[in-house]
Amino acid sequence: MNILYYPGCTLKTTATSLEESALKATQALGIELVELKDWYCCGAVFSLSSDDLMHQIAPIRTLINVQEEGGDRVVTICDMCYNTLKQANLLMKENPDKLKTINAFLDEQVDYKGKVRVYHLLELLKEFGFNEIKKKVKVKLNGLKVAPYYGCMLLRPREVALDDPENPGILEELMKSLGVEVVENPLKTECCGSYHTVNRKEIVEKKTKQIVSSARERGAEALVLSCPLCHFNLDTRQLEAGRLPIFYFTELMALAFGLEVDFSEHRVDPKHLLEEKGILKKIRVMR
Amino acid sequence: MKVKTDREFLDRVQELSGQNLNECYQCGTCSAGCPFVEEMDILPDRLIRLVILGEKERVLGAKTPWICAACFTCTVRCPRGLDIAKIMEAIRQIKLRKRKEADETKIEKIEDIKHLPQAALVSNFRKQTG
Amino acid sequence: MATKPEMAKIYIMGKEHQVPKELTIMGALEYAGYKYIRGAGCRAGFCGACSTIYRKKGEYKLYSDLACQTLVQDGMRLVQLPFVPAVKAKYDLGKLDVSKNTVLEYYPEIARCVTCNTCNKTCPQDLEVMEFIQAALKGDIEKSARLSFDCIQCGLCAVRCPADIKHYHVGQLVRRLYGKYMSKKSKNLEKRLKEMAHGKYDSEIDRLTRASKEELRQIYKSRDIEAAK
Numbered sequence: 001m002n003i004l005y006y007p008g009c010t011l012k013t014t015a016t017s018l019e020e021s022a023l024k025a026t027q028a029l030g031i032e033l034v035e036l037k038d039w040y041c042c043g044a045v046f047s048l049s050s051d052d053l054m055h056q057i058a059p060i061r062t063l064i065n066v067q068e069e070g071g072d073r074v075v076t077i078c079d080m081c082y083n084t085l086k087q088a089n090l091l092m093k094e095n096p097d098k099l100k101t102i103n104a105f106l107d108e109q110v111d112y113k114g115k116v117r118v119y120h121l122l123e124l125l126k127e128f129g130f131n132e133i134k135k136k137v138k139v140k141l142n143g144l145k146v147a148p149y150y151g152c153m154l155l156r157p158r159e160v161a162l163d164d165p166e167n168p169g170i171l172e173e174l175m176k177s178l179g180v181e182v183v184e185n186p187l188k189t190e191c192c193g194s195y196h197t198v199n200r201k202e203i204v205e206k207k208t209k210q211i212v213s214s215a216r217e218r219g220a221e222a223l224v225l226s227c228p229l230c231h232f233n234l235d236t237r238q239l240e241a242g243r244l245p246i247f248y249f250t251e252l253m254a255l256a257f258g259l260e261v262d263f264s265e266h267r268v269d270p271k272h273l274l275e276e277k278g279i280l281k282k283i284r285v286m287r
Numbered sequence: 288m289k290v291k292t293d294r295e296f297l298d299r300v301q302e303l304s305g306q307n308l309n310e311c312y313q314c315g316t317c318s319a320g321c322p323f324v325e326e327m328d329i330l331p332d333r334l335i336r337l338v339i340l341g342e343k344e345r346v347l348g349a350k351t352p353w354i355c356a357a358c359f360t361c362t363v364r365c366p367r368g369l370d371i372a373k374i375m376e377a378i379r380q381i382k383l384r385k386r387k388e389a390d391e392t393k394i395e396k397i398e399d400i401k402h403l404p405q406a407a408l409v410s411n412f413r414k415q416t417g
Numbered sequence: 418m419a420t421k422p423e424m425a426k427i428y429i430m431g432k433e434h435q436v437p438k439e440l441t442i443m444g445a446l447e448y449a450g451y452k453y454i455r456g457a458g459c460r461a462g463f464c465g466a467c468s469t470i471y472r473k474k475g476e477y478k479l480y481s482d483l484a485c486q487t488l489v490q491d492g493m494r495l496v497q498l499p500f501v502p503a504v505k506a507k508y509d510l511g512k513l514d515v516s517k518n519t520v521l522e523y524y525p526e527i528a529r530c531v532t533c534n535t536c537n538k539t540c541p542q543d544l545e546v547m548e549f550i551q552a553a554l555k556g557d558i559e560k561s562a563r564l565s566f567d568c569i570q571c572g573l574c575a576v577r578c579p580a581d582i583k584h585y586h587v588g589q590l591v592r593r594l595y596g597k598y599m600s601k602k603s604k605n606l607e608k609r610l611k612e613m614a615h616g617k618y619d620s621e622i623d624r625l626t627r628a629s630k631e632e633l634r635q636i637y638k639s640r641d642i643e644a645a646k
Contacts, residue, residue, distance in 0.1 A: 008405075008406070009405035009406070009409070009554050009555050009556075010404045010405040010406040012517070012555045012556055012557075013404070013405055013517040013518060013555065013556040014402070014403075014404040014405065014517070014518070015404060040530075040532045040547075040551045041405070041409060041528075041530065041532070041551060041554055041555075043409060043410075043413060043531065044405075044406045044409040044410035044413065045357060045409075045410040045413050045414060047376075047413065048304070048357070048370075048372060048373045048376035048377075049303050049304075049373075049376055049377065049380050050302065050303055050304065050305040050373075051302075051303065052380075054531055054533060054579070055413065055531055057531055057532055057533055058530075058531055058532040061532055078406065080406045080410065081406075106534070108534065108537075152358040152359060152360070155363075156358065156359035156360065156362065156363050157359045157362050157363060157370070157372075158363055165363045166363075190322050191322045191323075191356055191358035191360065193322075193323075193356060194356040194357070194358065194407075194410065195356065195406075195407050195408075195410040195411035195414060195415075196323075196354075196356060196411075197403065197407050198392065198397055198403060198407050198408060198411040199392050199393075199396075199397060199411070199415075200326075200354075203323060203326055203354070207322060207323075228404055228406060229404055229406045229407055229410075232403075232404045232407065236402070394525050394526055395525075397525060400518065400521055400522045400525055401514070401516055401518045401519065401521070401522045402518070403518075405518075405521070405528065405554065408521065408525060408528040409528045409529075412525075412526075412528050412529045413529075416529065
């Protein structure tokens with residue numbers, strides 16, 4: 001299965017591990033993520049002012065590129081890109097006059113017809129079938145106790161949520177199919193602090209402590225998440241002793257499929273935990 | 288007590304946010320669920336009340352809209368269906384769009400940029416610079 | 418007898434002038450009696466000193482171009498920008514810790530790019546300005562350097578950018594990073610520099626320095642012109 005793929009700037013610079021593991025994991029499932037030939041930064045957040053069309057230009061350009069490359073679907077792995085693209089797409093669907101203005105402004109581009117659908121990789125995997133994913137597992141991640149963490153952008157606002165905003169379950173289902181022991185965390189949908197990491201990092205440090213301690217208290221040995229910004233916050237802003245490693249869901253998938261993962265981007269090194277569980281040994285044996 | 292009301296300010300906030308602020312019946316659900324409420328000086332639902340009362344100076348001088356991380360928790364939970372995230376954005380924009388008003392984030396003074404992810408910088412600048 | 422040239426009515430900073438139609442904006446300003454002490458350089462479209470903003474008769478758009486390369490038109494209203502005061506980041510090229518985020522470190526405002534395309538529409542060299550800024554944001558230094566190569570640093574893009582990005586300074590940093598840290602080193606050049614340092618060409622230079630005008634002429638006339646087979 002082929003699908004057009006929009007990486008976003010972060011996956012090409014500070015979150016290359018997310019992209020690498022995602023490409024490996026999807027390849028193992030026979031899904032080919034075809035990167036768009038031309039793409040620009042989507043803006044990372046959806047502009048909420050009713051009169052603002054300028055900040056919708058960037059996400060609409062992406063959707064035009066998908067349209068022009070012959071796709072009616074585009075998948076993204078970055079949660080922020082997912083939320084921005086999906087909300088912008090919805091805005092255009094609900095406001096044809098706004099779409100008309102943007103199309104007129106983008107006079108050097110073809111018009112966006114409004115027919116592209118935006119997906120997150122997790123939705124694609126659900127469509128593929130978690131049972132199918134289970135069949136591809138070569139290294140059971142038994143004994144690994146992981147707390148799923150969603151953050152905001154996959155679940156809010158309701159119009160673009162890919163699961164229930166208050167009690168989602170998609171990451172749990174994926175983890176179970178990989179043989180991971182799921183630890184429930186009541187703060188799994190609590191915002192990590194997002195862009196405050198730039199100039200109000202104390203806020204992020206506080207939220208990170210709350211979210212990670214809550215998971216740790218419930219027996220989690222690690223967290224698993226999707227968003228590269230949440231990853232940066234939870235991975236690099238844990239200040240207490242006994243820091244928990246933070247996995248991308250694609251990294252756990254790759255490990256479960258017996259593939260190697262480069263953890264050099266992680267501040268809290270997961271290798272000790274994985275060695276302890278014998279997971280890395282099993283993968284080495286398979287090579 | 289003399290209260291100066293600024294009807295234009297309420298109109299502008301409603302226009303930019305697309306929300307009818309008078310729908311708010313001050314139940315406090317937004318403030319209760321906001322992950323960053325402890326860092327705010329004025330509670331989100333109180334801020335809405337102040338906008339309705341036309342207290343432009345107090346609202347534009349509050350820390351609250353800048354502590355807001357646009358996480359939409361309030362929006363998802365408001366029993367009146369108000370999009371409070373949009374109301375916060377409207378207040379931010381009113382301040383940022385003024386010509387001589389300084390940005391909330393001082394781009395030149397960010398520490399340790401080289402390790403920050405693109406998504407953090409781009410989103411921060413979108414929400415906190417004009 | 419020379420025929421009278423066709424004239425055009427143009428407005429220089431709001432003041433009306435009649436100038437011959439075949440002149441460039443730069444020529445027209447001088448024809449009208451202005452003397453250039455800033456905003457003129459090579460007069461050949463290469464140095465970027467003569468950035469101009471103008472409007473055409475009956476049109477609403479503002480155009481931007483180089484004064485030395487643009488012919489006047491009847492009804493043109495123009496102003497020249499002798500200087501664009503965009504700040505350039507301070508860095509020591511030899512001491513940079515080069516990463517995908519180096520450009521962001523020195524010009525964080527590139528994260529404010531909204532892909533509005535204003536820079537592309539403004540560039541008098543028709544460069545892919547938005548694309549090279551986006552490439553820098555994505556950490557693709559090679560692509561950014563390649564696309565910004567012909568930039569003449571006229572500054573017009575920076576003046577119109579709603580995000581206050583200084584595209585030409587960003588391009589310069591990117592090209593410097595590429596040249597110093599990424600492009601292939603020329604082994605022949607390094608070899609030649611070593612030879613020179615060891616004095617291999619000293620006697621030849623000496624001979625030329627001491628030669629008379631006649632000798633120099635002779636040496637020049639008999640030089641190798643064709644490449645050795």
